[in-house]
Structures are given as C-alpha cells and as structure tokens.
Amino acid sequence: xSASIDIAVIAxxxxxxxxxxxxxxxxxxxxxxxxxxLLLTDYKLGAxxxxxxxxxxxxxxxxxxxxxxxxxxxAVGAAPGDTSIPSGLIEREMLLKLRFSLDHYVNLRxxxxxxxxASPLADPGTIDFVVVREGTEGPYVGNGGVLRKGTPQxxxxxxxxxxxxxxxxxxxxxxxRASERPRKKLxxxxxxxVLVYAGHLWKRTVEAVAAEFPDVSVDYLHVDAAMIFLVxxxxxxxxxxxxxxxxxxxxxxxxxxxxxxxxxxxGNINMDRTAPxxxxxxxxxxxxxxxxxxxxxxxxxxxxxxxxxxxGHAGAAGRIEAAVKADIAGRSAALPRTTGAIGDAxxxxx
Amino acid sequence: xSASIDIAVIAxxxxxxxxxxxxxxxxxxxxxxxxxxLLLTDYKLGAxxxxxxxxxxxxxxxxxxxxxxxxxxxAVGAAPGDTSIPSGLIEREMLLKLRFSLDHYVNLRxxxxxxxxASPLADPGTIDFVVVREGTEGPYVGNGGVLRKGTPQxxxxxxxxxxxxxxxxxxxxxxxRASERPRKKLxxxxxxxVLVYAGHLWKRTVEAVAAEFPDVSVDYLHVDAAMIFLVxxxxxxxxxxxxxxxxxxxxxxxxxxxxxxxxxxxGNINMDRTAPxxxxxxxxxxxxxxxxxxxxxxxxxxxxxxxxxxxGHAGAAGRIEAAVKADIAGRSAALPRTTGAIGDAxxxxx
Ligand SMILES: CC(C)[C@H](C(=O)O)[C@@H](O)C(=O)O
Ligand SMILES: CC(C)[C@H](C(=O)O)[C@@H](O)C(=O)O
Numbered sequence: 001x002s003a004s005i006d007i008a009v010i011a012x013x014x015x016x017x018x019x020x021x022x023x024x025x026x027x028x029x030x031x032x033x034x035x036x037x038l039l040l041t042d043y044k045l046g047a048x049x050x051x052x053x054x055x056x057x058x059x060x061x062x063x064x065x066x067x068x069x070x071x072x073x074x075a076v077g078a079a080p081g082d083t084s085i086p087s088g089l090i091e092r093e094m095l096l097k098l099r100f101s102l103d104h105y106v107n108l109r110x111x112x113x114x115x116x117x118a119s120p121l122a123d124p125g126t127i128d129f130v131v132v133r134e135g136t137e138g139p140y141v142g143n144g145g146v147l148r149k150g151t152p153q154x155x156x157x158x159x160x161x162x163x164x165x166x167x168x169x170x171x172x173x174x175x176x177r178a179s180e181r182p183r184k185k186l187x188x189x190x191x192x193x194v195l196v197y198a199g200h201l202w203k204r205t206v207e208a209v210a211a212e213f214p215d216v217s218v219d220y221l222h223v224d225a226a227m228i229f230l231v232x233x234x235x236x237x238x239x240x241x242x243x244x245x246x247x248x249x250x251x252x253x254x255x256x257x258x259x260x261x262x263x264x265x266x267g268n269i270n271m272d273r274t275a276p277x278x279x280x281x282x283x284x285x286x287x288x289x290x291x292x293x294x295x296x297x298x299x300x301x302x303x304x305x306x307x308x309x310x311x312g313h314a315g316a317a318g319r320i321e322a323a324v325k326a327d328i329a330g331r332s333a334a335l336p337r338t339t340g341a342i343g344d345a346x347x348x349x350x
Numbered sequence: 351x352s353a354s355i356d357i358a359v360i361a362x363x364x365x366x367x368x369x370x371x372x373x374x375x376x377x378x379x380x381x382x383x384x385x386x387x388l389l390l391t392d393y394k395l396g397a398x399x400x401x402x403x404x405x406x407x408x409x410x411x412x413x414x415x416x417x418x419x420x421x422x423x424x425a426v427g428a429a430p431g432d433t434s435i436p437s438g439l440i441e442r443e444m445l446l447k448l449r450f451s452l453d454h455y456v457n458l459r460x461x462x463x464x465x466x467x468a469s470p471l472a473d474p475g476t477i478d479f480v481v482v483r484e485g486t487e488g489p490y491v492g493n494g495g496v497l498r499k500g501t502p503q504x505x506x507x508x509x510x511x512x513x514x515x516x517x518x519x520x521x522x523x524x525x526x527r528a529s530e531r532p533r534k535k536l537x538x539x540x541x542x543x544v545l546v547y548a549g550h551l552w553k554r555t556v557e558a559v560a561a562e563f564p565d566v567s568v569d570y571l572h573v574d575a576a577m578i579f580l581v582x583x584x585x586x587x588x589x590x591x592x593x594x595x596x597x598x599x600x601x602x603x604x605x606x607x608x609x610x611x612x613x614x615x616x617g618n619i620n621m622d623r624t625a626p627x628x629x630x631x632x633x634x635x636x637x638x639x640x641x642x643x644x645x646x647x648x649x650x651x652x653x654x655x656x657x658x659x660x661x662g663h664a665g666a667a668g669r670i671e672a673a674v675k676a677d678i679a680g681r682s683a684a685l686p687r688t689t690g691a692i693g694d695a696x697x698x699x700x
C-alpha cells in the first residue's frame with residue numbers, strides 16, 4: 001500500500017519491447033491518477049543481449065533485481081530458425097533462472113473469456129478460472145543427463161523433483177484462492193495413475209491441506225482427462241492447481257480456448273515476498289511480427305494489473321482490468337489497431 | 351494374409367465388456383464374409399479380476415498371450431471413488447505392463463473428424479491426422495522414488511528414461527507413415543527448451559532420420575504450442591510423433607476435438623512383430639455408465655479394424671471403416687441407440 005512502487009522492466013526480445021511499452025504507458029497513467037510514485041528501471045536481457053554480450057543473467061543482475069518491488073517482463077527467445085543462439089538457452093538461463101532464483105512458486109494464470117472475444121469453441125459457456133501452476137520444481141528443475149551421447153546406445157534422462165515443501169505451499173495457495181472465489185472449487189491435475197511417486201505426493205498433500213479449507217470442494221483429473229474438459233466444458237473449472245509441466249500445457253490450452261495468448265496474463269509470484277514477483281504475458285516473443293506494431297499488448301497490460309494487485313494496489317489493478325474489459329468489448333466492431341493504439345485506448349480509459 | 355486369425359480378447363472392466371462384444375460381433379461378421387477363420391480366446395483381467403483373485407497380470411498369462419496373433423482390448427480400471435483397489439494399480443500392472451512386455455513401441459492413434467460428428471470447435475476444418483505416440487519409455491517407465499515419505503521433508507522423483515534405440519524406432523515409424531500419406535508432413539512435439547536431455551535426443555534423432563525421407567516435410571512444436579494449434583488449426587497436422595506422456599495428453603485432446611473419445615481407436619503396435627500387438631479404444635472403463643448399454647462401441651469397432659489392417663487384412667479393415675463412416679453420417683438424425691444396436695447396424699453394413 002506504499003505510495004511509491006519501484007519496478008524493474010525486462011522488455012526482452014521480439015514483440016517484448018513493444019507490448020511492454022504499452023503496459024508501462026498504462027502503468028504510468030494509472031499510478032499518476034492514483035497519486036502513486038512510479039519508479040522504472042530498464043534491464044537489458046534476452047536473446048539480443050546475449051548475442052551482444054554473451055550474458056544470460058549474471059548473479060549481479062539477480063541481486064540488482066532483488067532491490068525492486070516487482071518485475072515487469074515482456075518476452076524472451078530467439079526466432080525458431082535462428083541457429084546463432086543455442087535452442088532454449090535464453091528461456092532456461094534467463095526466464096527459468098529468474099523464476100527459480102526469486103522463488104516464484106506460484107505461477108498464476110487467470111483464464112477469462114471476455115465479452116466480444118471469439119473462442120475457437122462453438123459453445124464455450126462462461127470461462128472464468130485461474131490456474132495455479134507450480135513454478136519452482138517438477139520436470140523443470142533441469143535435473144537429468146545423457147549417457148553415450150550421439151551413439152546408438154545413448155540414454156537421456158529427465159528427473160522431475162517434487163518436494164513436500166514445494167507441493168504443499170502451492171497447493172495451499174490454490175485452496176486459499178479457491179476459498180476466496182464464489183464457487184470455491186479446486187481441481188487438482190496430475191497423472192498419479194502413472195507418475196506414482198510425484199502423483200501420490202500431490203494427492204496426499206491435497207488431501208491434507210483440504211482439511212484446512214472445509215468450504216472448498218475438491219476434485220481430481222488426470223491431465224489427459226483435463227484436456228477433454230478444457231474443450232468440452234471449460235466452465236466447470238474454478239481454480240486448477242497443478243505441477244510445473246502440466247501447468248505449462250494446460251495454460252496454453254486455456255489461453256487458446258479463451259481467444260488466444262494475446263490476452264493471457266500471468267504472474268510468477270513469491271507469496272512469501274522474500275524476493276520480487278514477476279509479471280509477464282503468457283505469449284512468447286513472436287519474432288515473426290516483431291517491430292511491426294502488430295502485437296496485441298493486452299496480455300502485457302493485464303500482467304501489469306496483476307503486478308499492481310500483488311503490490312496492494314487493488315484499486316489501480318481493477319481500473320486497468322475494467323478498461324481492458326471495455327476495450328475488448330468494443331473490438332469486434334473495430335478495425336485492427338496498432339499495438340500503440342490499443343495501449344493508448346486502454347491508458348485513456350483507466 | 352493368413353486365412354485364419356487368432357485373437358486374444360481382454361474385455362476388462364466397466365463398459366469394456368459391452369463395447370468389446372460389439373467389436374467381436376463386427377469382427378465375426380467381416381471375417382465370415384471374407385472367408386477368414388476367426389479364433390477368439392477370452393482372458394479375464396482387470397479390476398474385477400484383481401478383486402476376485404489378487405492377480406493383475408501373471409507372467410504365465412503374458413506367455414499365453416504371446417501365442418496369439420493380436421489382442422483386442424476393452425478397458426480397465428476401477429471407479430474413481432473405489433478405494434478397494436489401489437489407485438492406478440490395474441492401469442500400471444496390467445495395461446502398461448502389457449505395452450511394455452510386448453514391446454508396443456508404436457502407440458498409434460488416428461484422429462479423424464467424421465461427417466455428421468459435432469466437434470466442440472466452431473470451425474474445425476478437415477481433421478485427419480495420426481499421432482504416433484512412443485509406448486515403451488519416457489516418463490512411463492515407472493522409474494523414480496520417494497524419500498522421507500509422509501514427512502515435511504519428503505522428496506518424490508520421476509525419471510523419464512529415453513534411449514536412442516527407443517526414440518529412433520518410433521521416429522522412423524512416424525516418418526514412414528508420413529511418407530505414405532498424401533500430405534507427407536511430420537510434426538514432432540516435445541519440450542526441448544526445458545527438457546534438454548530427452549528433448550535434444552528427440553531433436554537429433556528426427557534430424558538424422560529425416561535424411562532417409564527427403565519427401566517428408568518436418569516441423570517441430572513445443573507441447574504447449576501444440577495445444578494451441580490443436581484447437582485453432584487442427585487441420586495443419588498430418589502425422590504427429592511424440593513421447594509417451596505428451597502423446598497421452600495430445601491424443602485425449604485430439605479425441606475431444608474430433609467429437610469425443612467414444613470414437614477414438616488405437617493400436618499398441620510392435621512393428622517388429624516379436625510379440626502380438628494390442629488394439630483398444632482410447633476411452634476408459636467409464637464405470638458410471640457400465641452395464642447400461644449406453645456406451646458407444648464405435649471406438650472399439652474401429653480398433654478391431656486397426657487390428658485387421660495390422661494382420662494384413664486391409665480389405666476387411668476398410669470394410670469396417672466404411673461401415674462406421676456410413677453409420678456415423680446417419681447419426682445426427684437418429685435417436686440414441688444402445689451399444690448393441692450400434693454394433694448390429696455396423697455389423698450389418700460391413
Ligand atoms: C519459455 C518457456 C520456458 C516457458 C515455460 O515452459 O514455462 C513458457 O512456455 C511459459 O509457459 O511461460
Ligand atoms: C490408463 C492410462 C495408464 C493410459 C495411459 O496413460 O497411457 C490411458 O490414459 C491411455 O491413454 O491409454
């Protein structure tokens with residue numbers, strides 16, 4: 001609730017800078033209106049920065065980032081065909097390193113079908129759920145190896161590491177969010193019929209934490225069954241809590257059924273506030289349309305709203321969300337607008 | 351091409367026996383018409399069998415199954431709430447044990463949107479692709495463990511094991527199938543920006559095998575991006591090759607967008623024919639509607655067609671598929687029919 005907020009901005013690659021510029025525009029407007037001082041510090045990171053300097057994310061940068069209240073993140077990643085950058089390097093050494101170093105254990109991804117947005121589903125119903133994706137363990141830990149690489153006898157392993165500590169805190173966060181929503185419904189998703197060790201840790205944890213939230217109803221879906229419901233009955237979901245990889249998969253599908261990743265915002269949240277949380281659109285850097293003012297900045301703008309809410313500025317967050325809602329509702333009639341024009345319209349309306 | 355075929359039938363649990371009965375009905379009809387002797391041997395396996403005997407899949411049964419030309423499989427699994435059966439036990443100790451023991455390395459799952467079937471997608475386009483899912487390794491190997499179980503210090507791991515041998519044979523199968531289809535397009539799906547060890551084995555293998563199939567065009571999608579395309583542009587897919595877990599997830603979504611798992615057939619295929627292959631509907635045992643003649647036997651019947659094609663009876667397989675196609679085309683107008691009535695109609699038409 002402080003009257004000043006200090007944000008690190010990592011615009012990144014591709015369309016990252018364009019969409020982040022609009023999010024910053026809206027942040028400036030809403031903080032000015034609310035009388036909140038906004039401090040912005042740009043950090044150059046990403047594929048282009050790596051090409052120029054060979055740096056992905058030095059420890060000194062992580063330390064500097066810790067000094068801010070929150071991080072606004074655009075997108076990183078080289079063009080798919082670009083072989084000058086080792087595939088996945090920036091994603092792992094920069095984006096995932098931030099999530100892990102700053103202990104972003106709640107990867108929060110709201111899914112909402114706005115009035116005026118066309119879903120690819122014929123009969124989507126009311127879609128309004130949030131995915132609480134675990135952000136610091138599971139198959140994302142980078143644990144694994146390769147034996148006899150490049151030979152016919154090669155063996156490659158990937159180890160998913162899951163801890164009671166890590167699962168419990170994210171499961172509790174899922175329950176808390178469910179208990180604060182009108183429907184109070186939690187669906188946990190895993191594949192415990194096959195992944196018995198991790199799956200049963202999740203199962204036992206959900207069962208234990210459920211006792212603390214008697215008003216929340218709980219159900220379980222195997223990840224494959226969740227796929228089916230996400231396209232046949234997405235309205236059934238309220239809060240989904242799931243592991244890092246399943247969450248990655250589910251949230252892209254959720255973004256697609258709610259009209260595309262141009263609208264999907266996310267927060268990488270450290271609920272204990274031992275380090276700044278980071279807010280980013282779910283979409284990637286889309287190098288094919290970069291620099292053309294074609295990208296939709298809405299997801300970046302909605303991510304800025306999540307940032308404000310996390311920092312205690314719920315009023316300002318709500319104003320951005322209302323402005324976005326109104327803007328989207330008018331879109332079907334409108335001509336295509338540039339990235340900047342969308343940002344202008346939303347900034348105007350907040 | 352032998353004039354007799356010897357099939358092991360594992361009807362299983364829930365709706366398994368009902369839908370398998372219809373597949374057998376159609377098999378009997380088409381083999382009689384074609385002058386092929388059909389030998390059928392029932393095997394009692396599944397959750398009910400486990401409750402009665404404590405047996406999941408004894409080695410002696412696996413040996414007996416090896417004596418048949420192929421296996422027709424219904425569905426297994428207890429009701430979700432049934433706590434008398436350890437969760438996932440039958441799936442792992444029976445279904446997965448069969449896939450692994452009989453080296454079913456190609457889990458083949460065609461996705462086809464039939465005329466007359468409503469897709470949940472508003473504008474599905476022409477959906478006609480096959481997923482070649484790896485069936486014998488990856489996260490399904492049952493490798494992992496748990497440390498300090500039940501304590502706040504619990505650590506649970508799951509190890510995905512991937513071998514050059516295992517990846518290469520299934521990737522080659524994907525290329526071969528792509529090269530035999532008009533569009534000749536292969537999409538491989540993984541998450542190699544995060545799962546670097548397994549992902550790069552897949553990547554290098556695809557690149558190497560591609561050289562043998564210069565007429566096949568290849569593209570790559572991260573599994574999360576594949577989710578988006580499966581609902582926004584499923585027509586873009588021709589052959590998808592992917593790992594065991596990603597394949598599980600993708601094929602349920604593919605079944606959903608093509609009108610539901612009541613229609614999705616699959617083959618667990620040992621392409622080297624060192625053991626019998628097994629054909630099963632993608633759906634589960636659906637205990638909630640078991641014994642009520644409400645289940646759609648179409649997926650089971652289409653699985654029998656895949657079985658016939660695998661055994662060299664392409665003509666008989668084609669007749670079943672044509673009969674199914676015609677039956678489905680008439681469905682939108684028809685009243686709901688019983689499981690048996692659908693089987694009768696298709697058997698009649700082959
Ligand atoms: C870029 C990639 C590493 C990342 C992930 O897999 O988490 C992205 O897909 C996401 O969902 O934020
Ligand atoms: C029942 C289960 C073990 C199985 C799998 O995960 O492979 C099923 O979902 C399938 O797709 O055949």
